[in-house]
Amino acid sequence: PDAGGYGDEQIYNANITRLFWKLLPGAGITARRRPARGERVTVLLAANLTGSHKLKPLVVGGLRDPASLRHHNQEKFPACYRYSPEARLAPALLRAWFFEDFVPGVKRYLRRSCLQQKAVLLLSAAPSPSGSLGAEDSPPLQTPDGSIRALFLSKGSSGSGLAGAGGRIPAPLEQGVVSAFKQLYKRELLRLAVSCSGPGGPADFVRSFLLKDMLYLAGLSWDLIPPGSIEKCWLLGLRAAFEPQPGEEEHGDSPGGEEGGGDSKVFSDLTHLAALAFKRLAPEEVSDWLHLDDAAPGEEEDDDGEEEGAEGCGAEEDEEEEEAAGGKRGGEGGDPLLPTAREAIQGLETALRWLEGQDPREVGPLKLVQLRSLISMAQRL
Numbered sequence: 479p480d481a482g483g484y485g486d487e488q489i490y491n492a493n494i495t496r497l498f499w500k501l502l503p504g505a506g507i508t509a510r511r512r513p514a515r516g517e518r519v520t521v522l523l524a525a526n527l528t529g530s531h532k533l534k535p536l537v538v539g540g541l542r543d544p545a546s547l548r549h550h551n552q553e554k555f556p557a558c559y560r561y562s563p564e565a566r567l568a569p570a571l572l573r574a575w576f577f578e579d580f581v582p583g584v585k586r587y588l589r590r591s592c593l594q595q596k597a598v599l600l601l602s603a604a605p606s607p608s609g610s611l612g613a614e615d616s617p618p619l620q621t622p623d624g625s626i627r628a629l630f631l632s633k634g635s636s637g638s639g640l641a642g643a644g645g646r647i648p649a650p651l652e653q654g655v656v657s658a659f660k661q662l663y664k665r666e667l668l669r670l671a672v673s674c675s676g677p678g679g680p681a682d683f684v685r686s687f688l689l690k691d692m693l694y695l696a697g698l699s700w701d702l703i704p705p706g707s708i709e710k711c712w713l714l715g716l717r718a719a720f721e722p723q724p725g726e727e728e729h730g731d732s733p734g735g736e737e738g739g740g741d742s743k744v745f746s747d748l749t750h751l752a753a754l755a756f757k758r759l760a761p762e763e764v765s766d767w768l769h770l771d772d773a774a775p776g777e778e779e780d781d782d783g784e785e786e787g788a789e790g791c792g793a794e795e796d797e798e799e800e801e802a803a804g805g806k807r808g809g810e811g812g813d814p815l816l817p818t819a820r821e822a823i824q825g826l827e828t829a830l831r832w833l834e835g836q837d838p839r840e841v842g843p844l845k846l847v848q849l850r851s852l853i854s855m856a857q858r859l
Contacts, residue, residue, distance in 0.1 A: 488597040492524035493651040496771045499692045503767035529705025531587045535696045540565040546690035556697020599628040653714035661744045662699040686850035691843035
């Protein structure tokens with residue numbers, strides 16, 4: 479790039495977080511020690527300094543070929559999906575995202591904004607094979623002409639690197655944007671669960687909520703974060719590189735979604751929705767559920783037994799996704815003047831396939847999840 483530096487709209491940051499994408503509060507936590515492997519994904523969020531350009535969230539999951547994503551144009555989805563055996567952002571996946579998604583998306587945005595074709599992406603650290611952001615031995619991420627490149631805000635040796643005297647510079651999106659995204663996502667998840675409540679209760683919803691629906695909710699939650707909140711987080715992140723001033727923390731606004739409503743408004747919504755979906759659920763339990771996946775990706779403890787059985791678990795979860803997406807065939811019987819269970823399920827499955835073929839932004843996950851819940855109920859009758 480030339481020596482002119484970068485404008486605010488040409489400076490980007492990306493950060494990753496872990497998310498249990500279909501885990502509900504209450505029984506979902508207490509009934510087992512940890513969520514199933516297929517319920518865990520890693521989400522990468524990226525935006526420029528002004529918040530005027532937010533790229534599609536990248537979702538990395540452990541389902542190799544999710545049935546709900548087959549035969550669909552994933553470019554229409556508000557989030558991207560990539561497979562990784564442990565649902566972690568490996569160096570190869572980050573590199574592929576940079577060249578296949580980030581660079582083309584940034585170039586389109588810069589052309590639309592009549593800005594020079596150059597940009598820099600700031601990352602908290604380079605990716606390590608474990609999926610966390612740690613080692614810096616991977617090849618540089620930049621276009622052949624160097625006009626778009628990535629820099630790493632990691633701890634360096636004394637007096638070297640971007641961290642100055644060896645202290646780590648927090649990534650801007652770590653200053654509240656990621657937590658706001660997760661709170662908004664879980665609020666929308668609970669709204670769906672309440673809207674789809676039926677005789678089977680939350681268990682029916684969990685079976686009917688598929689990865690395709692998760693991508694829609696992830697895109698919706700990311701869109702709900704206003705640009706102003708992202709810009710404020712850049713100020714918080716960059717200020718951490720300097721000596722903090724007395725009382726600065728008291729004047730900082732907590733970044734939140736939906737026109738700056740803040741964390742308290744979203745948590746109030748979450749507590750209310752959880753009370754509707756799960757009777758006698760204390761606010762403390764909602765808080766525990768909200769922060770269950772707050773450990774940084776790559777830092778969670780691994781169970782050796784679980785790692786050894788990863789392939790089997792993945793196959794079982796793929797079958798569950800396949801069953802929910804396509805449904806099972808019901809048995810015959812009943813009044814000859816009424817449709818049989820098989821005919822009813824076939825009709826519902828036909829309606830589901832038609833609905834899934836529509837634009838996901840037009841349909842939304844609510845009707846899809848409700849229809850799958852009907853199929854699940856018909857299979858039990």
